[in-house]
Amino acid sequence: MPELRLNLVTREWCIIAPERSKRPETFKRVKLKKELRPFVETCPFCPGNEAKTPPEVFSIREGDSWKIRVIPNKFPALAYQGERERINDGLKRLVTGVGIHEVIIETPLHHMGMALLPLPSVADVIRTYKARFLQGYKDSQVDHIIIFRNHGEDAGTTLEHPHSQLIGLPVTPIQLRDRLESAAHFYDYVGRCLLCMSIEMEKKEESRLILETDQFISFIPYAASTPFHTWIVPKRHAASFGDITEEEVKDLALNLKTTLAKIHYGLDDPDFNYSIRSNGPKNGDSEYFHWYLSITPRVSKAAGFELGSGMFINPSLPEDSARFLREVKCPPES
Amino acid sequence: MPELRLNLVTREWCIIAPERSKRPETFKRVKLKKELRPFVETCPFCPGNEAKTPPEVFSIREGDSWKIRVIPNKFPALAYQGERERINDGLKRLVTGVGIHEVIIETPLHHMGMALLPLPSVADVIRTYKARFLQGYKDSQVDHIIIFRNHGEDAGTTLEHPHSQLIGLPVTPIQLRDRLESAAHFYDYVGRCLLCMSIEMEKKEESRLILETDQFISFIPYAASTPFHTWIVPKRHAASFGDITEEEVKDLALNLKTTLAKIHYGLDDPDFNYSIRSNGPKNGDSEYFHWYLSITPRVSKAAGFELGSGMFINPSLPEDSARFLREVKCPPES
Numbered sequence: 001m002p003e004l005r006l007n008l009v010t011r012e013w014c015i016i017a018p019e020r021s022k023r024p025e026t027f028k029r030v031k032l033k034k035e036l037r038p039f040v041e042t043c044p045f046c047p048g049n050e051a052k053t054p055p056e057v058f059s060i061r062e063g064d065s066w067k068i069r070v071i072p073n074k075f076p077a078l079a080y081q082g083e084r085e086r087i088n089d090g091l092k093r094l095v096t097g098v099g100i101h102e103v104i105i106e107t108p109l110h111h112m113g114m115a116l117l118p119l120p121s122v123a124d125v126i127r128t129y130k131a132r133f134l135q136g137y138k139d140s141q142v143d144h145i146i147i148f149r150n151h152g153e154d155a156g157t158t159l160e161h162p163h164s165q166l167i168g169l170p171v172t173p174i175q176l177r178d179r180l181e182s183a184a185h186f187y188d189y190v191g192r193c194l195l196c197m198s199i200e201m202e203k204k205e206e207s208r209l210i211l212e213t214d215q216f217i218s219f220i221p222y223a224a225s226t227p228f229h230t231w232i233v234p235k236r237h238a239a240s241f242g243d244i245t246e247e248e249v250k251d252l253a254l255n256l257k258t259t260l261a262k263i264h265y266g267l268d269d270p271d272f273n274y275s276i277r278s279n280g281p282k283n284g285d286s287e288y289f290h291w292y293l294s295i296t297p298r299v300s301k302a303a304g305f306e307l308g309s310g311m312f313i314n315p316s317l318p319e320d321s322a323r324f325l326r327e328v329k330c331p332p333e334s
Numbered sequence: 335m336p337e338l339r340l341n342l343v344t345r346e347w348c349i350i351a352p353e354r355s356k357r358p359e360t361f362k363r364v365k366l367k368k369e370l371r372p373f374v375e376t377c378p379f380c381p382g383n384e385a386k387t388p389p390e391v392f393s394i395r396e397g398d399s400w401k402i403r404v405i406p407n408k409f410p411a412l413a414y415q416g417e418r419e420r421i422n423d424g425l426k427r428l429v430t431g432v433g434i435h436e437v438i439i440e441t442p443l444h445h446m447g448m449a450l451l452p453l454p455s456v457a458d459v460i461r462t463y464k465a466r467f468l469q470g471y472k473d474s475q476v477d478h479i480i481i482f483r484n485h486g487e488d489a490g491t492t493l494e495h496p497h498s499q500l501i502g503l504p505v506t507p508i509q510l511r512d513r514l515e516s517a518a519h520f521y522d523y524v525g526r527c528l529l530c531m532s533i534e535m536e537k538k539e540e541s542r543l544i545l546e547t548d549q550f551i552s553f554i555p556y557a558a559s560t561p562f563h564t565w566i567v568p569k570r571h572a573a574s575f576g577d578i579t580e581e582e583v584k585d586l587a588l589n590l591k592t593t594l595a596k597i598h599y600g601l602d603d604p605d606f607n608y609s610i611r612s613n614g615p616k617n618g619d620s621e622y623f624h625w626y627l628s629i630t631p632r633v634s635k636a637a638g639f640e641l642g643s644g645m646f647i648n649p650s651l652p653e654d655s656a657r658f659l660r661e662v663k664c665p666p667e668s
Contacts, residue, residue, distance in 0.1 A: 001413050001416055001430055001431055001432070002411060002412055002413060002430075002431025003428055003429070003430065003431050004428065004429040004430075004431055004503075004504065004505055005426070005427065005428055006427035006428075006429075008425060008427070010508070011508045012507065012508045012509065013429070013503075013505050013507065013508065015411050015412065015431060016431075017411045017412075017431065077336060077349050077351045077639075077647045078336055078349065078351075079335050079336060082335055090535060091342060091528075091531060091532060091535050091556070092339070092535075092556055093339065093340035093342070093557075094337055094338065094339055094340075095337070095338040095340075095347070096335055096337065096338075097335055097336025097337050097338055097349060097350075097351065098335070144643075146639055146642045146643045147642075148637075148638030148639050148641070148642045149638055150637045150638045154635070155635075155637060155638065156635045156636070156637025156638065157637075165638070165639070167639055167643075169338075169347075169643075169645075170338065171338055171347050173346065173347065173643040173644050173645045174344070174345045174346045174347065174644065175346065175643060175644025175645070176643070176644070178512065194425075197425060198425060201424060201425050201426075222425070222426055223427075273637060273638035273641050273642070274638065274642075275638050275639075275641060275642025275643075276642070277642065294641070294642070296641055301488070301489075301490045302490070302636075303482075303484045303489060303490025303491075303607060304482030304483055304484045304489065304490065304499070304607035304608065304609050305411075305480055305482050305499070305501055305609070307482070307607050307609060307628070307630055308480045308481075308482045308607070308608075308609025308610070308611065308628070309478075309480045309501075309503075309507040309509060309510070309609075310507050310508065310509025310510070311503075311507045311509070313411045
């Protein structure tokens with residue numbers, strides 16, 4: 001019998017349909033993956049082609065060469081120049097599209113996705129996220145910042161070279177507002193942070209756990225909407241990613257890299273997205289909101305039912321998928 | 335300069351990014367489309383293969399042959415047998431997955447998508463939607479019904495033969511509850527139904543209009559989240575699709591078929607989803623909720639930003655897309 005499970009964070013139901021369910025292995029990549037080379041002459045993100053990108057706004061360097069570069073997106077979704085203006089006209093509500101759209105080039109090596117990158121380099125990426133997140137919120141026209149990563153064509157990447165993106169919006173997404181509101185309701189109703197309690201549950205039940213490190217825990221949520229959907233949550237209650245400590249940066253690097261490597265080796269390098277769901281520093285002291293990183297391997301498609309209802313049909317059991325990932329052994333030094 | 339536009343129905347912002355924008359023509363299908371034949375021996379939905387499907391629960395017939403068949407889905411997302419039970423266990427919230435999952439086979443002809451189907455057949459499809467919608471709500475275990483259609487592989491179809499689906503859920507999707515709530519807020523704040531007012535605006539401004547027929551209007555919403563996203567809205571205020579009159583059925587057939595044909599011929603038969611967003615008959619008298627049909631051509635991909643924020647970046651201007659569709663001339667008798 002299928003089950004409907006309620007995600008208390010999004011407040012949405014998900015249909016877990018074991019009658020349609022497939023063994024975890026069946027979600028492995030079927031499309032051929034192009035073999036990538038460490039350097040591609042025509043790639044604007046490869047070393048030597050720095051002039052092909054807008055001037056960098058941040059970098060981490062070692063001697064003469066860069067390890068990480070941050071540049072404004074050449075085709076930004078939001079304009080850097082201009083004033084944030086609000087126009088209300090009848091039923092029309094408009095805010096001028098000013099903001100930030102940055103690209104974080106994670107490594108000089110064209111073929112090194114984050115699952116393969118050495119651990120210190122992953123930590124550098126997270127340090128860069130933090131620096132640009134805090135810098136972005138200094139812009140008074142920015143209301144909310146999203147840090148995200150697209151891996152592979154089905155995840156919306158147009159450029160192969162490993163990179164993340166940061167968008168600083170002149171508005172707050174309603175989805176975030178709704179989640180803040182439901183987190184506040186939960187806090188009122190129960191008296192504790194929902195994600196702090198979820199961590200306790202996942203540690204106790206173990207069945208949906210992927211990896212516990214010193215400071216972070218990765219697991220497949222009880223009501224995961226898609227196969228292998230994974231959350232990485234800091235054990236210490238914090239509402240803003242910007243408050244991450246140096247010790248936590250290193251531990252998140254370990255947890256993120258290992259979790260992504262399990263997905264990479266277990267499912268043959270599927271396309272995926274991840275994003276950081278966080279309050280800004282201004283609301284960093286919230287007792288009821290808890291930031292987290294959300295990974296979505298793109299192994300299934302949203303169809304008319306999902307678009308029409310907001311609910312998802314997950315053909316895999318979260319507990320099965322988590323056990324599968326727990327058992328994936330990654331080669332050393334990967 | 336990009337614009338952020340607020341969708342008052344979903345309350346979500348959308349980034350309209352003309353800097354990234356493309357001419358409407360560039361959204362045309364690039365992938366080769368398989369040429370379909372009117373009859374495929376191995377297709378379980380083609381005439382003669384009725385024994386390959388579960389027994390039909392409804393049909394429209396002409397003499398000895400069927401024009402439309404409704405069957406339970408062979409691989410249902412919800413079980414027909416069993417009791418709806420609610421289990422609350424710590425943070426876990428579960429409802430047993432009982433409900434309805436039907437397939438509506440729209441025509442005996444394997445190759446006739448709804449854009450090509452003769453008008454009386456489209457009206458039969460809508461009559462069937464209404465009959466199954468009202469029948470489904472008679473089941474006391476059903477809380478909410480979604481009628482939807484997937485066209486093409488990128489829209490999640492696994493079977494080519496033209497068909498729609500109906501899912502009767504034992505819960506109400508939170509997304510619908512949120513929209514009901516925001517529609518009620520709007521009604522409180524303004525004193526009128528939001529969609530009734532939107533119809534007036536779209537008729538007056540004309541720039542986002544695709545097609546006005548006697549009883550329905552199709553247009554691209556001001557804050558459309560994806561290119562060519564289209565709504566078809568009844569001019570008469572009604573909260574439940576189940577209240578559609580016979581006159582409205584015929585007019586919706588004309589509006590839906592023509593709108594889909596414009597998308598078909600204008601964009602070279604793109605994959606698409608549509609769904610009907612409606613209250614059930616129990617809440618059919620709502621003065622603030624207004625049912626509509628929502629069409630999403632699958633010409634763009636959701637990436638990490640969309641998954642991480644709930645907001646969309648639409649690289650097309652709704653007004654450009656609407657003008658493009660208005661100007662598409664469809665061959666006669668299509």
